[in-house]
Amino acid sequence: xxxxxxxxxxxxxxxxxxxxxxxxxxxxxxxxxxxxxxxxxxxxxxxxxxxxxxxxxxxxxxxxxxxxxxxxxxxxxxxxxxxxxxxxxxxxxxxxxxxxxxxxxxxxxxx
Amino acid sequence: xxxxxxxxxxxxxxxxxxxxxxxxxxxxxxxxxxxxxxxxxxxxxxxxxxxxxxxxxxxxxxxxxxxxxxxxxxxxxxxxxxxxxxxxxxxxxxxxxxxxxxxxxxxxxxxxxxx
Numbered sequence: 001x002x003x004x005x006x007x008x009x010x011x012x013x014x015x016x017x018x019x020x021x022x023x024x025x026x027x028x029x030x031x032x033x034x035x036x037x038x039x040x041x042x043x044x045x046x047x048x049x050x051x052x053x054x055x056x057x058x059x060x061x062x063x064x065x066x067x068x069x070x071x072x073x074x075x076x077x078x079x080x081x082x083x084x085x086x087x088x089x090x091x092x093x094x095x096x097x098x099x100x101x102x103x104x105x106x107x108x109x110x111x
Numbered sequence: 112x113x114x115x116x117x118x119x120x121x122x123x124x125x126x127x128x129x130x131x132x133x134x135x136x137x138x139x140x141x142x143x144x145x146x147x148x149x150x151x152x153x154x155x156x157x158x159x160x161x162x163x164x165x166x167x168x169x170x171x172x173x174x175x176x177x178x179x180x181x182x183x184x185x186x187x188x189x190x191x192x193x194x195x196x197x198x199x200x201x202x203x204x205x206x207x208x209x210x211x212x213x214x215x216x217x218x219x220x221x222x223x224x225x226x
Contacts, residue, residue: 004153033214042115042202042217043154088153097142097206097215098167101153 006089006102014110019076021087021105028069029091033099034061038085046087047074081111113137115218117203123224124193131189132221136205143186144215145178146202147171154202154217160186161208193225 006023013019023032031050035043047058049065049072056063063074072089086106090099116135124130136143141162146154157176158168162183172178175193180186190197200220 031214035217040220040222042117042200042204042220045214045216048214090153097208098144098156098159099146099154099215101155103151103153 004089004091004100004102006105008105009103010106010108012108012110013079015080017079019079019083019107020073021089021107022071022073023089023091023102024071025091025100026070027093029093029100030069031092031097032063032065032072033090033092034063034072034074035088035090036085037088037104043088076107079107079109081109083107084109115203115205115216117201117218117221119221120219121222121224123226126195126225127192129189129191130193130223131187132201132203132223134186134188134203134218136184136186136203137216140205140207140216141183142206142208143180144204144206145186145188146204146217148200148202148220149198157188190223193223195225198223198225 033048034046037043047063052069054065060077086104088104089102118133144159145157148154156169157172158178160180163180175191178188200222202220204215204217206215
């Protein structure tokens, strides 16, 4: 079945630093989504990408849909303490919108 | 709040008991999904509905699990004869079924602890 490799598994950074994380897949997707999850809560949608090569921003967050359709990255600029959480990538193939998730990147920001 | 709503948020049950979770999707969304998430993992797909029809079920959904969406609005997920391995967060999500931009929005989840 499809697998998503998300890296890094965890990041420990200082406030103000930029962050980059990515996902790669063994097969293509036609939609990439990035979610943030805080302890005890459900995932919250950050950015959605629908076309290969698409680059989309949401405030300090920027994400891109890879040209090969097998990868995506998420950048966070000028991190702040409230960025702490687990970031998940998720891919969708086909029209049924079933998500395949990565294992997440745990982000810790030191104030 | 017009987001996806789940109830209860937390449930502790004894092994062997039955539990039921309810999900109310975003009102105009005709697709509803159930996912399960264990510690340190991303959510895993269990099943989804388009309106009242259950269109796909994962092999993760054993015979002890049943989901319904009788009127195409809210949904219930029932787990019979719970086992300790059922302990997880059960996430509900919803979306529209067509068009670009119909992304999936999750609820806050229902934590299940089986003791």
